[in-house]
Each structure stands twice: as C-alpha cells, then as structure tokens.
Amino acid sequence: MTVPEQLIARSNALGADPRNTNYAGGNTSAKGAVTDPVTGVPAEVLWVKGSGGDLGTLKESGLAVLRLDRLRSLVDVYPGVEREDEMVAAFDYCLHGRGGAAPSIDTAMHGLVEAPHVDHLHPDSGIALATAADGAALTKECFGDRVAWVDWRRPGFQLGLDIAAVKAANPQAIGVILGGHGITAWGATSEECERNSLDIIRTAEEFLASRGIAEPFGPVVPGFEALPEAERHARAAALAPVVRGLASTDQRVVGHYTDSDVVLEFLSREKLQPLAALGTSCPDHFLRTKVRPLVVDLPSSAPVEDVVARLKELHAEYRDEYRAYYERHAVADSPAMRGADPAIVLVPGVGMFSFGKDKQTARVAGEFYVNAINVMRGAEAVSTYAPIAESEKFRIEYWALEEAKLQRMPKPKPLAGRIALVTGAGSGIGKAIAVRLAAEGACVAIADLNGDAAAEVAGEIGGVAVTADVTDAAAVQAAVDATVLAFGGIDLVVNNAGLSISKPLLETTERDWDLQHDVMAKGSFLVARAAAKAMIDQGIGGDIVYISSKNSVFAGPNNVAYGAAKADQAHQVRLLAAELGAHGIRVNGVNPDGVVQGSGIFAGGWGAQRAAVYGVEEAKLGEFYAQRTILKREVLPEHVAAAVFALTGGDLTHTTGLHVPVDAGVAAAFLR
Incomplete structure (x- = not known):
C-alpha cells in the first residue's frame, strides 16, 4: 500500500472502535516522499486528517497534504503563543498541490513531532488519566517512562512544539498523555503507530479497572433509580417536546434520546450534581455538549x-448562568454570544436528551456526553475528576478559529431543524412528500399500515419507520411518541393516509362508508389531535397539512363515501386553523386531482373502478384526467409534494386555513 493508503487503513481501524476515539474526534498523519511535479525532485510531505473529518469513515479526499520543509520552517517565524492563531492561516502556504481537506488546528502537532506516523486520539481511558487531579503521577505509575505527561495547553502551534520537545527528551517513549485532553502516540511504521496507540489505550483501561474503586460515582440515591423501560419511554415521550421547545429558545434544534445503562447509572448516583456541574474537559466534548448540562x-x-414545571425553572436559571459565564470571560474581540440553551439535558430515571442542528449533531452530542461520563468514572475511580478551567473552555468555545469554522458551514436547507411525520408514506403521494421534505432538510418519520414499505422509504431517506393504523388512537399516539423519541419533538404533520372505494350510492355499504371515514376523517382527526398536543407542549408552533382532494368540493359520480370523507378533512382544516392559530400552529390543505402514477390507492382497485365509471382503459386513466383539466397536464405525486413544501418551507408564514389546488385546473373544483 502507498503511504496515504496505509494512513487511511489505520485511521479507519482506530475510528471504528469508540473506545479509541469518538466520532470526528482526533486525527492521524503520515510522512513520506513524493516527486515534486514542478522540479521532478523528491519532496517530503505530510498527509494529515483535515479539519472536521471522522477517522472511522476517512477517505483520501479528507486528508490535507503539506510540504514538510515549509511546515517546519514556520518554527522560525512563529510569533509566540499570544499570536499562535496566526499560524493556522500560514498552513495554507505549506499545502502541496490542489484539493484535499483544510488543515486542522492540530496540523503542527503532526508535522513537528519527529516520527513518520503520529496518532492523536480521545479515548475515554486516556482522558480519564488526563483529567485526574494527579494525572502526571498516575501516568508515571501506569506507564513508567514509556508514556510521558504534557501539561494542558490549548490545541495549536505551541502544543505541537511542546510535544515535539517531550518526544525529543524521552526517546524511549511511545507517546504522551495530554493534560485535560487526550493522547498522542507515534511510530516508525503505520503498524507500529497503531500498535502504540492501542497499547496506551488498553493499558490505561486495565490500570483504571484494577486500581479503581468499585463505586466512583458514590452510592445510589433512593428514588433516583431508572424507571422500568416501558414507563421510562412513556415519560421520555411526554417530556421530549417540552425539553426540545426549551432547548430551541434561541435556535430550533433536533433532539436525540439516550437511556443506556451508562447514562441511567450516572443519573442515579450521589455525585451526579457536583460532577455534572464541573462540565466536560476534552475540547471535542464541550464544543458539542456546551460548558455543562442541565x-x-x-x-x-x-x-x-x-x-x-421544574424544567422550565432550571432552563431559565441555565440561560442566566450561561450569560454570566459569557460575560465573565468575553473580551473586546470575542464573537457574539451564541445560543444560551443547553445541549444536554439529564433527567433522573428517564435518561439524556441531547440537541444539535440536525439528527447527527444531536446524536453525536449525546455520544460525547457518554464519553464524558466514562471519563469522569475513570478519573473518580483512581483520583478526583479535575477538568480544565472554565476560562480555558471559554477560550476554545469562543475561539476566533472556531467561529471561522462555523462561518464556513453551508447555509442550512429550508426545513433544517424541522421534524415531520407523514402518514401513508410507504408509497405514492406520501412517499413523494417524505422524500421532498427530507431533501429540504427535515427529519422525517414514515408512518404506514405497511411496515415493510415504511421501512424501505425510511431507509432511502434516512428517516425512521413507524407501522401505524391511523384509525386506532393508541397506534396514532405510538407513532407520535416514536417520532418525538427519535427526533426530540414534532413540527410538521402531513395527514396523507387514505383509500377509496368507488361505488354508486345504492351499492355503497355501511362498511364502505365506515372504512373510508375511519381512515380519512377519523384518522386525520386522531393524528392532528396527538400531534397538536406535542406541538403545544413544545411551544414553538408547527404545521399540519391535510392531503384532501378536489373531490372535497367537486361532486363526481359514484363517489359518495370518498367525497364526503374528503369534505370532512377539508373542513377540519378550517376548524383547526381557527383553533390552533393561538399556538402558532398553521393548518392547511392540498387538493389534488387524481394522482394515478405510483398511487397505492389506484393500484389497489380504485383505478379500475374510476376507469369503469368514465369508460376508459385503466392504463389511460391518467391521460383522461389530464385532458379534462385546463392545463391538460397529469398530476404526479411530486406535484403534491411540492405544494406541501410551498406551504411549510418558510415563505408562507402568514397563511393558514388555505386549500391549495393541485389539479392542473378543474373549473368545477375552483374554491369560491
């Protein structure tokens, strides 16, 4: 393998095991010779994981490539620790060729250390030693002289110089423990470097296990034990919208719920409050979890x-304390204060709610706090947990370089941070709506009576699947609960589930009538009721959209049960728009003409029935519908999806109680 291929293989192997490092945490590098395409002369370069990448999924395109001679020449122009941030811009002048990732703040560490291969990782065991009050002594006890100690220093050029000096002074060492932060290891070959990294991590794990006390978090506090699973999840579903609404005070966020044994055990113990108040220590942790949890x-x-009630009180206190934290440490050129809401909320007996701008960010924040729990456990097992100072956390959280990274992030999509539930989304119109909402940035729950179909669509768009019969109130509530547990809450509901039976009045049975009204009239009511409760609890508004039909206002033949059910849905839109507006919840409808292509309803017999009514071949039914419209165009599922997006995408903020026709122009169905 080439040097970059070896580096990618090592990175992926290390990143695949969460004991070694967390998602997007740490970086790896390799040095080697290439031929300079300009001079034809060999040149030594550094391949290093770029800014923002993840080791477990790293590809060659995620590497930054720099000329090692130019990078090391920066030592001669280094202006000192007070101006070390300037060195990051200088990395751009050391790049070899075009493309590749942007160099990260840790580039200097990899380039200045005299070793062909270097790993910098954030293992829980290593950070536990790094955050112990007597970490330097424990590192000596654990490793002897094989691993050295480096005092805390903010990541940057000076830290690279520090580690290089420690390595030069300790030729027998295979790596270092970085105070408050993590580990760095090196090797002459990629295999040796990986072996040394794992040696440090596993040795630290064994040391903590053998040397540590049995209950580092103290005894269980009576009354704070984990609730039974069913009760725990029911309570989490009831609390999630409230917690998310509070966490979205400054900016709408998506949530993630965790009730792993690690979390529940920590929440039940005596040291929960004092340890949580200390916050996390590793920069990768607190940049995602904030300075401390609620x-x-x-x-x-x-x-x-x-x-x-207590959550609301604590949230107000948290915001006041965060503002005070900012004001204690901000200087004239500090970036403006970002959101003052918590990223982590811990509820004893229930679990942890974590938040971020999207589902992945929320999930990763939760994973990082689990890492922090493991770190605290390890440090408390052998010593006292002593994270870096609050002032140092602020320097990193409001670092100009961190702010620049945030400013480089792409503009969010229109529905970013929105959480949608679409019923009947396993096929046809519902699937098209779910696909469009996901493409516009929403987190989408796919609800369908056909669980396999729902799972298939969810797999395609990265959503969650829910098997749900909308005629069953308990099943509807379960679907809403599943949505809020998956994403933290609910913002956008599309009542799309439906079916149709085309028969003349005298042939329409009570069962035909009841079935269609149960699915569309009653089902829409049940979904709207359950979703509105969650939206009201959130307190940040929402959208409910009904996929009604032109038949809600157009009187066609042999269609009494379907048309009446659709008219019921259409009036629900008006009634709920009037009622829910006080909560910022907008309710609108879409009235399509017959959507033949991809439709589960038409494929299930409705198409044949309607074709018989109109005396056309079933295969030409779509063409027939198109020809009776003003525009002579066939309505497709994606046209209905476009209308849903138009209603919910952010431009029609003052529109509620509206029905949007998507029928290519049917004069008899014009709204008057």
Missing part, C-alpha cells in the same frame, strides 16, 4: 407536571 433535580417518581 440536570433535573427531582426523583424518578416525580409527577410529569412537576418535572415540566
């Missing part, structure tokens, strides 16, 4: 309404 201080058995 911790509910009520027992597991407290009534939900009491927990909600």
